[in-house]
Amino acid sequence: MNIFKKTIISVLASLFIIGNVYADKIKIGTEGAYPPWNSKDASGKLIGFEVELAWTLCRYIGKQCEIVEQDWDGMIPALLMRKFDAIMAGMSITDERLKTINFSQGYADEVAQLAVMKGSDLEGMDTPSGINLSIGGSSVKKALKTIESALAGKTVCVQTATIHQNFLDSGDVGSVNVRTYKTQDEVNLDLAAGRCDVALAAAVAFTDYADKSGKPVVLVGPTFSGGAFGNGVGVGIRKGGSGAIGERDAQLLKDFNMAINKARKNGDISRIATKWFGFDASM
Amino acid sequence: MDFELMINSFPKLMNATLVTLKLLSLSLFFGLLIGLLFAVMRMSKNLILNRFAYGYSYLFRGTPLLVQIFIIYFGFGQIEFIRESFLWVILKEPYWCAIIAFALNTGAYTSEILRSAFQTIKKGYIEAGKSLGISSKIIFYKIQIPIAIRQSLPAYGNEIILMLKGTSLASTVTLMDLTGVAKYIISTTFKPIEVFIVAGSIYLFMTFLIHNFIKFLERKYNY
Numbered sequence: 001m002n003i004f005k006k007t008i009i010s011v012l013a014s015l016f017i018i019g020n021v022y023a024d025k026i027k028i029g030t031e032g033a034y035p036p037w038n039s040k041d042a043s044g045k046l047i048g049f050e051v052e053l054a055w056t057l058c059r060y061i062g063k064q065c066e067i068v069e070q071d072w073d074g075m076i077p078a079l080l081m082r083k084f085d086a087i088m089a090g091m092s093i094t095d096e097r098l099k100t101i102n103f104s105q106g107y108a109d110e111v112a113q114l115a116v117m118k119g120s121d122l123e124g125m126d127t128p129s130g131i132n133l134s135i136g137g138s139s140v141k142k143a144l145k146t147i148e149s150a151l152a153g154k155t156v157c158v159q160t161a162t163i164h165q166n167f168l169d170s171g172d173v174g175s176v177n178v179r180t181y182k183t184q185d186e187v188n189l190d191l192a193a194g195r196c197d198v199a200l201a202a203a204v205a206f207t208d209y210a211d212k213s214g215k216p217v218v219l220v221g222p223t224f225s226g227g228a229f230g231n232g233v234g235v236g237i238r239k240g241g242s243g244a245i246g247e248r249d250a251q252l253l254k255d256f257n258m259a260i261n262k263a264r265k266n267g268d269i270s271r272i273a274t275k276w277f278g279f280d281a282s283m
Numbered sequence: 284m285d286f287e288l289m290i291n292s293f294p295k296l297m298n299a300t301l302v303t304l305k306l307l308s309l310s311l312f313f314g315l316l317i318g319l320l321f322a323v324m325r326m327s328k329n330l331i332l333n334r335f336a337y338g339y340s341y342l343f344r345g346t347p348l349l350v351q352i353f354i355i356y357f358g359f360g361q362i363e364f365i366r367e368s369f370l371w372v373i374l375k376e377p378y379w380c381a382i383i384a385f386a387l388n389t390g391a392y393t394s395e396i397l398r399s400a401f402q403t404i405k406k407g408y409i410e411a412g413k414s415l416g417i418s419s420k421i422i423f424y425k426i427q428i429p430i431a432i433r434q435s436l437p438a439y440g441n442e443i444i445l446m447l448k449g450t451s452l453a454s455t456v457t458l459m460d461l462t463g464v465a466k467y468i469i470s471t472t473f474k475p476i477e478v479f480i481v482a483g484s485i486y487l488f489m490t491f492l493i494h495n496f497i498k499f500l501e502r503k504y505n506y
Binding site: 073074077080096181 | 361366375457475
């Protein structure tokens, strides 16, 4: 056997070994760029509500875990390609996503809201303090009309592939000039720079940015929930297929649901949520 | 493999290709002007002009295009002074930020391509012109530039193809070019392979056209 063949075989063998070592670990994908849900500290370590919650859930499941980083726009494709086994990245449970992946029960919920820079003419928009799109009714319709006319001609910025983009694209508030960004950080930067007239994201994403940067970001209009905004944030898991791998995915879903139940009952989710959000966002 | 998705996404991707082509042609146009200017500066005997042109090409060839776009788009947007100046009218728009970054980048490479083309022109051609009493201005426009363009065609063709692929970075500053729309479709269908195969094929086809166009020009201006 020549050296060339030997090298190839040893490389293949090492891949096989690495593959096996990781087989029994739960790999959890997160974005690391959506504080306070998940982010990174100055040294590059993943931190945030979901990172801490993930470790807690893994303890209840009783398996080793590893948390890996993944860009938001490739999150679901990466899950499907088995780069990791579960998503915990502030991902809301929506009908759209349920067509492709499964979700555990929700572990936290948090409202979305529009944000502008201080001095914008959108400040003082006359709407109820919160609307639930699933409930609907005349007051919701009226609020959506108000928002539609307020957003007309404005550049509205959102992170790509989010419930916030889905809402703006849905036509509920007419046809909006939407600009999409890869990360929420970039949305915040361009909102502060004045390239965006208004932005839409989780309300805490804006308050967190305002706190950290000292920029005068102001929340306007109602808080949104229901409809395109989904039913809380859950753990995303592949739909169980056939065979041993499919069974493992199905089992993982059961494990996470069980762990979330336990964590909720013991008050872990409330405690961790209060620590990171400043209020109890658990559900 | 979801063939239906591939067929359905094709018209949307073709529309986005127009954005890519617009970005490419505008960047190449401004880049060529910049390149020509800096190539002439590089050959100048004036030390300041020469060093300035050298520094420019060193800077833009020595840093990644992505970093250049980010500095121009996100970086300049952070500076209060720029936001309050007339420059903001242009820099506010992602479209112009991308074109400025692309033009400056391709301009740096083009200046090097043209400079080396100018330097390969045989002294005899210029001397022949001079001996006929032609002014050095006319020699430059009628002899040096045409020969330099012919000389630089193969290298410049390469640069066009590199720039075509470089325009895919426009999607990082919110522009919906071919890559941007491909990513958008993926974000709603979660099927990257199908969509990127279609987008990649469109890029490949454009490269094929550019490659053959340059080859045609090379043959036409052969001497």
